[in-house]
Amino acid sequence: MSNVTSFLQKNVNQFPEKPAIGFKKDHEWKELSWYKLKRIVYKTANALKENGVKENDKVSIYADNSAEWIIFDLAIMAIGAVTVPVYSTNGEDQVEYIIKDSGAEIIFAGNQEQYNVCQNLLNKGLPLKQIIVSKKYIKLKENSSYLETFIESASEDLEIVERGEDDLATLIYTSGTTGVPKGVMITHSNFIKAFDAHMEFFKFRNFEEEHSLAFLPLTHVFERSWTLLCLHFGAKVSFLENPKLIASALTEVKPTMMCSVPRFYQKIYAGLNEMVNSGSDLKKKIFSWSIENGALVSEKKRLNQSIPFGLNIKNKIANALVFGKVKKKLGGKLWFMPCGGASISAEVTQFFDAMGIHITVGYGMTETTATITAFPFIKYKYGTAGKLLGDSQIKIGENDEILVKGSGIMKGYYNKPEETAKVFDENGWMKTGDAGFMDEEGNLVITDRIKDLMKTSNGKYIAPQPIENMFSNNNYINQIMLVAEDKPYVTAVIVPNFESMTEKIKSLGVTFTNWVEVVKNEKVLSFYHQLIDDIQKDLPGFEKIKKFVLMPADFEIQSGEITPTLKIKRNIVIQKYKSIIDAMYHHE
Structure with missing residues (x-):
């Protein structure tokens, strides 16, 4: 078996001058050719070796996405060491836990905040000995060096270390929505087999002409695997350091491909719907006519049928009037958009298809090196998670639990044999913790996270995700968490979309003081009451939200209320806001 980084030499041989990576420096986008990328990766790899890093040693990266992130990652893996990424949003406790658990002695820190955390950890009796930074504005303290100086005198000749079937490439600590972080052991062969499986499944043509924008955190298995896949097959990847700047990055970079989580599309969907609904009747008519025609076109494409001439013309008009503007905001070239990390409702997927996006x-997990199932390009089915990819297999176990096997499955959890044993059954099937079934056409349908399933005190079972999606598809709701476990009825903790509410309160005649007061305002509460009733009108009574509370601020990644892919950590939110939640049940 080979090393995941061997594509560097292969691509340099094929197209040395072609751009490999893009990044923003001093307010403009720059790029490195394959030849230059290989050179800098090899120098970094040799510098790591000179600093005592050996095969199977752990080296950590604690930074936002950047060119340096991927350079450091490739350099670590090239010498047979193991990359341990840490979310840039993680606080000191989490970083300390991961360094202690993995035994990393060198860490690459991104910004000042991350550097300060690393400095604090130097004298805590941890394995950590050395900090590398790339940002020149960071004032260096003890045991630190700039990446530039670190690699300056290193040689650019390198023999990439051969790796066997079982050799680790990376340890990815899953934040998980429960429990302590566990280091998922992913091997070089997990990655390489996943790359080939995707290529075979999607049958991309001229893939080296593609350009991906890395917008999700590289620490997450999804963006990391995808970025490495792109580079492996010679496509260019540009790195977005600050995900909040996604809107401008899309129009500047004009990527052809980008991974995302459902929340990204939900927000666009909600915003467009709101804009149309508050527009003139003519605007509404044009929009719904366009979507109707678009839906007919996308249905023909989905079923791989030819599109009649007349319909094609109508769709061109719809594109000129409506869809073109949305596509332009996405940069105008985006055509391949893998989406995972949480469930996405069928109506959102269908809506984007109708726009020709x-x-x-x-569906996948860290433990499966991302993708287990995905939508094929044709004959996919809305509301499902797609078909099996590569040699992945699925079996449905007890409680309808989805069990998986395949070459993407992790080696296990690092230093946690008992946790590893718990997640595999006696025949080597891995338990996902998700419930679902395979339909007749071989599509995976996910019903819910088993541990998220709620049972009311009246004995009714409620799967929160699909219901929560109905609400967060709305422009006034940013995050929502249902509460029902052991309770007589359903309540919800809601984080409003503060941007759209800023406008809305004006028309409600509410003066803005601060959000703490505004979310308690009678007019605001009755607006949300009406909104919730409209959205849930077709839900059965026991699933309906009877009471809710509006939060005055967004859930935070830092404090662990949501994961870096924006999934709510239910148990943490329930503990943290126990008194607020209890109050919704005590006024009987």
Whole structure:
């Protein structure tokens, strides 16, 4: 078996001058050719070796996405060491836990905040000995060096270390929605087999002409695997350091491909719907006519049928009037958009398809090196998670639990044999913790996270995700968490979309003081009451939200209320806001 980084030499041989990576420096986008990328990766690899890093040693990266992130990652893996990424949003406790657990002695820190955390950890009796930074504005303290100086005198000749079937490439600590972080052991062969499986499944043509924008955190298995896949097959990847700047990055970079989580599309969907609904009747008519025609076109494409001439013309008009503007905001060239990390409702996927913006829905976990199932390009089915990819297999176990096997499955959890044993059954099937079934056509349908399933005190079972999606598809709701476990009825903790509410309160005649007061305002509460009743009108009574509370601020990644892919950590939110939640049940 070979090393995941061997594509560097292969691509340099094929197209040395072609751009490999893009990044923003001093307010403009720059790029490195394959030849230059290989050179800098090899120098970094040799510098790591000179600093005592040996095969199977752990080296950590604690930074936002950047060119340096991927350079450091490739350099670590090239010498047979193991990359341990840490979310840039993680606080000191989490970083300390991961360094202690993995035994990393060198860490690459991104910004000042991350550097300060690393400095604090130097004298805590941890394995950590050395900090590398790339940002020149950071004032260096003890045991630190700039990446530039670190690699300056290193040689650019390198023999990439051969790796066997079982050799680790990376340890990815899953934040998980429960429990302590566990280091998922992913091997070189997990990655390489996943790359080939995707290529075979999607049958991309001229892939080296593609350009991906890395917008999700590289620490997450999804963006990391995808970025490495792109580079492996010679496509260019540009790195977005600050995900909040996604809107301008899309129009500047004009990527052809980008991974995302459902929340990204939900927000666009909600915003467009709101804009149309508050527009003139003519605007509404044009929009719904366009979507109707678009839906007919996308249905023909989905079923691989030819599109009649007349319909094609109508769709061109719809594109000129409506869809073109949305596509332009996405940079105008985006066509492949894998989406995972949480469930996405069928109506959102269908809506984007109608605009001619196809979202490739998939399902996977850190433990499976991302994709287990995905939408094929044709004959995919809305509301499902797609078909099996590569040699992945699925079996449905007890409680309808989805069990998986395949070459993407992790080696296990690092230093946690008992946790590893718990997640595999006696025949080597891995338990996902998700419930679902395979339909007749071989599509995976996910019903819910088993541990998220709620049972009311009246004995009714409620799967929160699909219901929560109905609400967060709305422009006034940013995050929502249902509460029902052991309770007589359903309540919800809601984070409003503060941007759209800023406008809305004006028309409600509410003066803005601060959000703490505004979310308690009678007019605001009755607006949300009406909104919630409209959205849930077709839900059965026991699933309906009876009471809710509006939060005055967004849930935070830092404090662990949501994961870096924006999934709510239910148990943490329930503990943290226990008194607020209890109050919704005590006024009987």
